Amino acid sequence: MIFPRFKYTSMRRGQTIIEMIIALGVLVVGLLGVVTLLSNSLGYMSFVTEEYTATYLAAEGIELMKNMTDENLRQSFSWRHGLPAGDYEMDFETLVDADITCDYRIAPYSLAATNRNLLFDPLTKTYGYTRGNSTPYIRTINIAYESVYQLDSNGNPVLDGTGNPVYQVGPNGRELINDIMKVRSRVQWRGLGGGTRDVLLEGHFYNWQNSPNPGC
Numbered sequence: 586m587i588f589p590r591f592k593y594t595s596m597r598r599g600q601t602i603i604e605m606i607i608a609l610g611v612l613v614v615g616l617l618g619v620v621t622l623l624s625n626s627l628g629y630m631s632f633v634t635e636e637y638t639a640t641y642l643a644a645e646g647i648e649l650m651k652n653m654t655d656e657n658l659r660q661s662f663s664w665r666h667g668l669p670a671g672d673y674e675m676d677f678e679t680l681v682d683a684d685i686t687c688d689y690r691i692a693p694y695s696l697a698a699t700n701r702n703l704l705f706d707p708l709t710k711t712y713g714y715t716r717g718n719s720t721p722y723i724r725t726i727n728i729a730y731e732s733v734y735q736l737d738s739n740g741n742p743v744l745d746g747t748g749n750p751v752y753q754v755g756p757n758g759r760e761l762i763n764d765i766m767k768v769r770s771r772v773q774w775r776g777l778g779g780g781t782r783d784v785l786l787e788g789h790f791y792n793w794q795n796s797p798n799p800g801c
Contacts, residue, residue: 631777639722639772639784642703642712646726646770647788649675654766654790664796665730665766673726674701676713700725721774728768733761755795764792 650673657666703724704717712720734742734750742750752760768790773783792798 635774635776635782636784639774639782640786642722642724643770643772643784643786645677645712646675646724646772647768647786649677650726650728650766650768650770651788651790658794658796663798664792664794665763665798668728668766670728670730673728674699674714674724675726676703676715677711678713678715723773725771725773726768727771728766730763731765731767733764757795759795759797761792763798766790 650668653668653675654664657664657668700723701714703712703720703722704714705712705720706717711717712722732750733753735753737743745751752762755761755764766789768788769785770788771783771785773781776782
């Protein structure tokens, strides 16, 4: 039996349309997967970039405070001169004009941090408070002091007759009161997803020159 030619052609034409639809569906699914992968990669890249920048800024905050103690020693002041416990804002353009009365005139500087956003200067590639474009990063540098106590064989502070811990004594007979500066540098920012994120680093500086501690 011989089938008419036009029926055979019509059947082949219908199969071709179905195959084309299936092929297009597979292609669209594949492209969606690629687009999703690229989108996720860009998101992860932005996340890593923000995290890296915040970590750098937090480490810079600790370095800034270390520079202040070094500058004090260079000027023959006490190592913690003009740096009482509290929150600070500071950048590498901080101008220092100190005197022995513990009165620091520093700009840009704030003992009570005001939560200002750091600015990025595209010319110098540095962050600060005086010029540049606003960034989402807010840096707060906190200073706290700890004393050095005498410890017993179990590592617990030795107590005097009134129940107070006994301080260790330095080479010149000075009690080591507030001889450890604990610096906590926190950087907060709002990420691309809208949530608030932060990086916190901590450093400890010691009065290694055994300089006297001021009353400020």
